[in-house]
Amino acid sequence: MSSKETKPSPSESTTEPGALRRFFRRIDFSKGLAQFGVLVLIMLFFSVAEWLVTGRTSFSTSFNIIMMASQASTIAIAALGMTIIIIAGGIDLSVGTAIALCGTVCAWFLREDYGAAVAIPLTLLTGVVCGAVNGMLISFLRVVPFIITLGTMSLFLGIGKLLSGSTTVRPDESSQVPHWLSNFATTSADTTILGLPPGVWTLLAIAVLTYLFLRYSVFSRYIFALGSNESTARLCGINIPLTKIALYALAGFFVGLAGMYQFSELSEGSPTDGVGLELKVIAAVVIGGGSLNGGRGTVQGTLIGSYLIFVIDNGCTKIGLPNHLTDITLGVIIITAVAIDQWRQRRLERS
Amino acid sequence: MKRFAVLLLALALFGCSEANHSGTGPNGEKIYRLAVIPKGTTHEFWKSVHYGAEQAAKEIGNVEIVWRGPQLENDRKGQISVVQNFIGSVDGMVLAPLDSQALVSPVSQVVDQGIPVLIFDSGLNDTSKIVSYVATDNYKGGALAARRMGEILNGEGDVILLRYNEGSESTQQREEGFLETLKEEFPNINILSSDQYAGTTPQSSLSKAKQMLDTFKNEVDGIFAVCEPNAAGTLQALKDLNLTGKVKLVAFDPNAELVAGLSNDSVHGIVLQDPVAMGYKSVKNLIAHMQGEEVEQRIDTGEFVATPENKDEERMQELLHPPQFGE
Numbered sequence: 014m015s016s017k018e019t020k021p022s023p024s025e026s027t028t029e030p031g032a033l034r035r036f037f038r039r040i041d042f043s044k045g046l047a048q049f050g051v052l053v054l055i056m057l058f059f060s061v062a063e064w065l066v067t068g069r070t071s072f073s074t075s076f077n078i079i080m081m082a083s084q085a086s087t088i089a090i091a092a093l094g095m096t097i098i099i100i101a102g103g104i105d106l107s108v109g110t111a112i113a114l115c116g117t118v119c120a121w122f123l124r125e126d127y128g129a130a131v132a133i134p135l136t137l138l139t140g141v142v143c144g145a146v147n148g149m150l151i152s153f154l155r156v157v158p159f160i161i162t163l164g165t166m167s168l169f170l171g172i173g174k175l176l177s178g179s180t181t182v183r184p185d186e187s188s189q190v191p192h193w194l195s196n197f198a199t200t201s202a203d204t205t206i207l208g209l210p211p212g213v214w215t216l217l218a219i220a221v222l223t224y225l226f227l228r229y230s231v232f233s234r235y236i237f238a239l240g241s242n243e244s245t246a247r248l249c250g251i252n253i254p255l256t257k258i259a260l261y262a263l264a265g266f267f268v269g270l271a272g273m274y275q276f277s278e279l280s281e282g283s284p285t286d287g288v289g290l291e292l293k294v295i296a297a298v299v300i301g302g303g304s305l306n307g308g309r310g311t312v313q314g315t316l317i318g319s320y321l322i323f324v325i326d327n328g329c330t331k332i333g334l335p336n337h338l339t340d341i342t343l344g345v346i347i348i349t350a351v352a353i354d355q356w357r358q359r360r361l362e363r364s
Numbered sequence: 365m366k367r368f369a370v371l372l373l374a375l376a377l378f379g380c381s382e383a384n385h386s387g388t389g390p391n392g393e394k395i396y397r398l399a400v401i402p403k404g405t406t407h408e409f410w411k412s413v414h415y416g417a418e419q420a421a422k423e424i425g426n427v428e429i430v431w432r433g434p435q436l437e438n439d440r441k442g443q444i445s446v447v448q449n450f451i452g453s454v455d456g457m458v459l460a461p462l463d464s465q466a467l468v469s470p471v472s473q474v475v476d477q478g479i480p481v482l483i484f485d486s487g488l489n490d491t492s493k494i495v496s497y498v499a500t501d502n503y504k505g506g507a508l509a510a511r512r513m514g515e516i517l518n519g520e521g522d523v524i525l526l527r528y529n530e531g532s533e534s535t536q537q538r539e540e541g542f543l544e545t546l547k548e549e550f551p552n553i554n555i556l557s558s559d560q561y562a563g564t565t566p567q568s569s570l571s572k573a574k575q576m577l578d579t580f581k582n583e584v585d586g587i588f589a590v591c592e593p594n595a596a597g598t599l600q601a602l603k604d605l606n607l608t609g610k611v612k613l614v615a616f617d618p619n620a621e622l623v624a625g626l627s628n629d630s631v632h633g634i635v636l637q638d639p640v641a642m643g644y645k646s647v648k649n650l651i652a653h654m655q656g657e658e659v660e661q662r663i664d665t666g667e668f669v670a671t672p673e674n675k676d677e678e679r680m681q682e683l684l685h686p687p688q689f690g691e
Contacts, residue, residue, distance in 0.1 A: 063453065067397065071452025084445055180530050183465055199469060201476075279440055279466040289436060323445070326435075330449035333430040336405050340435060 048301055048317040055321065059328030066332050076200070079209060081323045083198045086216045087112070087274040088290070089319035092297035093223050094144075094267025096315045099298050100227070101260050102240035102307025103151070103158040107166040108268055108294050111143040113287030114173040115272020120282025121176055123184035129191045136276070137269035143169060144265020148258035166291070173284025181283040190280060197277035212274055219270070224312040236260055240307030293322055296343075300350040304358075321346070396427045396651060399454040400643070401446055403462050403485070404437035409617075409639050413485075414689035416643025417458070424651055430454060431689075438462060444470045451477050456654055458646045460485035464533060482650040484642055486534060491661075495653045498646045498663040500637040502534045505667040506541025506590070509614045511549065512633035512669050513542075513586050516612045520552040521585035524576055526569070526598060527561045528590050535590045538616060538635075542588055556580050562594045569597025570604075577605055584611055592617035595634075599625060618670070623684050626675045636668040636683040 060073040071077060091108055098105050118139045122132035143165070150161045176182075184190050196204040198212030206214060227233045235256045238246040247253050276282055299305065300321055301314030325346065329339040400417050402410040414431050421427040430450075434442030443462045447470045450457060457479055461467035468490045471481050475493040483491075484498040491497060513523060525542060528535035539558070546553050560576055562569035569589070577584065587602075589595035595615035599622060602608045608630035615622050616635045625631030642665045653659045670680045 067453060069453050074452060077452060080448055080451070084448065087441075178530075181463070186465070186468075195469070199473070201469075201473065275441070278444065279463075280469065281463070281465055283440075285438070286440060289439070326445060327449045330432060330446060331453045333432070333453075335431070336433060336435060 048314050048321075052317050052321050052324065055328070056324060059324065059331065062328070063331045069331075072328060072331050075208075077327065079213070080200050081320065081327050082213050083200055083210045084327075085319045085323040086198055086212050087271050087278065088293050088297055088322065089216055089316055090219065090267050090274060091271035091290075091294045092301075092315045092319050093220060093312065094264030094271075095294050095298050096301075096303055096310045096312065097223075097227070097236060097260055098158075098264050099295075099303045099305060100240045100308065100310045101236045101257070102243065103257070103261070104162065104295070104305065105144075105147060105261070105264065106159065106162040106291050107143065107147060107169055108162075109287035109290030109292075110166050110169040110173065110284070111140065111265070111268045111287070112271045112275055112290055113282075113284050114143065114169045114176075115139045115269050116275040116279070116286065117173045117177050117182055117282035117284050119273055119276040120182035120184055123189050124182055126189065129194055133194075133273060136273050137266060140267070140269020140272060141262050141265040143268060145258060145262040147265070148261030151261070152254035152257045170284055170288070177282065177284055179284075181281050183281045186280055194273075194277050195280055198274055199278075212277065215270075219267075220312050220316055227312065232256075232259070237308060240309075296347050297322060299354075300347060302350075302354060304354065318350075393426050396456060396654065397430060397454045398427060398456045398458060398647060398650065399430045399432065399450040400458045400647070401443065401450075401460065402431075402433045403443070403460050405431075405433040406437060408688060411688035411690065412639035412686040413460075413643035415687050415691075416640035416645075417647045418643075418689055419640070420644045420647035420651075424648070427647065427651060429647070434462070440466050443467065447471065447474060450474070451479065454479060456650050457481045458650055459483055461488050462486075464489045480650065480653060482646055482653070484646045496649050496659045496661055496663055498642060498649065498665060500534075500642075500667055501664045502537035503541035504664075505616060505635045505637070506538035506543075507545040508667055508669050509538070509588050509616065509633065509635050510542045510545035512635075512671065513588060513612070513614050514546065514550040514553060516614075516632050517550075517553060517585055519550050522554045522556050522580070522583045523586040523588065524556050524560075524580060524584055525558040526573060526576065526587060526589050526594060527558070528594055529561055529564050538590045542590075556584060562589070562597060564593060566593045566596040566600070569594045570600050571597075573598040573601035574604065577601055577607060577611065581605065581607065586612040586614065588614045588616075590616050592619055592622075595619075595622055595631075599630060602630065618684050623670075623675075626670065626672050629672070632672065634670045634684075636670055636680075638665050638668070638683060638686075640686050641665040 063072045064070055091112060095105060095108060115136050119132050119136040122135055147162055147165055151158050186195060193204065198210050200210055204211060235251050238249060238251060239253065239256055243253065275286065279286065297318035298310060298315050301311065301318030303310030303315065322343065325343055326339060329342060402413060404410060417429050421429045432446055434446055436442060440462050444466065447459065447467065451474055457474060459481060461483060464487055468488060471488065472493050475481055480495050482495040482498065487497060488494065525539060527539055543558060546555065557576060560572060562572040587598060589598040596619060598613060602611060602613060612632045613630065614633040615631060618634050618636060622631050622634055645663055645665060649659045649663060668683055670684055674680050675684065
């Protein structure tokens with residue numbers, strides 16, 4: 014539970030060192046402030062680079078900044094759920110195919126004329142069930158989450174293919190998909206509210222709720238305890254299996270939402286559309302300061318991490334960097350983030 | 365430490381992108397910056413498209429090509445991001461949509477921002493906003509395959525059509541073109557089977573082709589495989605069952621083994637597309653449109669059949685081994 018509050022560093026009580034140094038000591042990665050600084054720096058870098066390379070300034074327009082937010086929202090929603098899992102010391106590799114399964118469920122029920130009032134709740138329910146299945150398998154089989162979710166990754170992909178008949182499920186866009194859903198996360202002018210697409214507002218609202226949940230709820234205490242030290246948590250009287258099932262099911266709700274975002278973006282459902290997505294989701298949490306050792310991770314950090322992935326993609330496209338350099342850049346940033354995190358951990362242990 | 369890391373990263377990125385272009389060329393004329401977006405960047409076909417696009421850019425002079433595909437092949441979301449990310453930073457866009465439906469709304473977003481879009485290789489469901497559609501006529505390609513088959517079999521015999529995959533539009537048109545042309549022009553050719561799907565990989569095609577060929581091995585005279593992975597699997601199946609030469613194979617799109625097969629009597633015809641022309645005509649026509657000229661709605665880039673007889677002709681060699689960008 015160490016990281017929820019910033020540990021006052023011993024130097025703060027003394028008069029030395031200077032204010033600036035104290036300020037930098039205070040910038041704690043678990044609070045997301047440092048990540049925000051990095052994000053701003055990288056965005057500044059791309060603004061200048063685009064101008065230098067192409068003579069244009071389309072990166073730093075509000076249109077582009079909002080568009081990146083709407084592109085990032087699918088990953089960001091799923092990454093919020095993943096943050097909860099990672100705080101609890103778990104991992105979910107099945108998140109990508111589960112998102113695609115949820116998107117396929119959404120498309121299938123719309124195509125079969127059940128309407129959005131049925132399709133959306135069932136999409137969310139699918140996500141919760143996927144999460145609960147993960148949680149139950151992890152608890153009852155006592156196998157590490159990495160292996161279980163590696164298995165369910167393939168399982169969800171298979172179920173998706175079964176449901177879709179191994180092809181893409183396309184509801185008719187004009188008659189079967191409600192207007193609000195197909196424009197949920199796009200930046201087209203007629204559906205935005207105060208400049209932002211409804212999908213981005215929903216993401217922000219969910220992020221606030223998740224923040225409050227992680228900060229004030231009793232259940233979140235259990236999650237932090239579980240991730241910090243499972244045996245201690247057990248000795249404290251926490252029902253470990255039940256907690257795990259509940260938290261994976263909760264994260265599954267986020268996956269269901271992400272599935273809805275994905276459907277809205279593609280206006281069709283395909284079970285293979287989520288392959289590889291899990292890596293982006295996990296990367297978002299890790300860049301945001303989440304620790305795969307458990308016990309640490311924040312909402313702010315995860316949101317910034319998700320946004321950063323799309324900023325890099327967008328910026329590299331604007332400059333005209335070839336594909337392989339985008340991959341390399343993202344890889345360097347992920348490793349840098351983890352390296353800084355490790356360095357900070359060691360510094361905390363020393364002090 | 366972290367500031368240092370960011371600085372390093374910034375330097376690394378600057379190092380990679382030193383070229384300095386502005387909106388105008390050395391003589392003050394406008395430079396058109398065009399995004400060319402393939403379905404993926406690793407397949408040889410796209411490298412030839414890239415070559416053609418660069419050829420056109422070189423010819424016109426004041427055109428800069430920005431070549432960028434989705435990070436992964438078949439990544440629809442990735443391609444949508446690429447399309448959106450170019451808003452504001454290019455003057456025009458040439459796109460091969462991975463999906464005829466999912467790309468409709470991003471394309472309209474781009475067009476609404478004043479950037480003209482030309483579609484190539486595969487169609488888009490809504491063509492109301494695009495400049496033109498530059499592609500192979502797949503129906504005609506299928507018809508060519510049927511005529512080649514009729515020619516090899518002298519107008520009579522039994523053939524199998526091995527389909528590709530459910531829901532793939534381009535191959536469906538090839539299949540239709542093949543079946544309808546056979547029916548009309550070669551009434552004495554009997555179709556043994558036309559309802560089996562080989563799947564998307566050479567592996568799945570191999571097992572399906574084996575099943576089919578084994579079932580009909582006493583009657584079958586010819587087989588048409590509608591795309592490259594499909595034909596690769598079928599050729600392997602013919603070899604495994606010792607049927608090469610006895611069963612005539614007509615393929616669609618080349619690979620090294622299929623081309624070699626033309627010389628050793630295991631492949632009897634390959635329908636060819638012209639990826640270089642696809643890249644070339646796409647860029648040419650988009651620029652023409654941007655300079656106010658009228659452009660045709662649908663531009664065919666041509667279909668050809670390579671046979672053991674004509675394979676050494678210069679034009680066929682060009683199509684069998686199309687030049688690739690970066691070679």
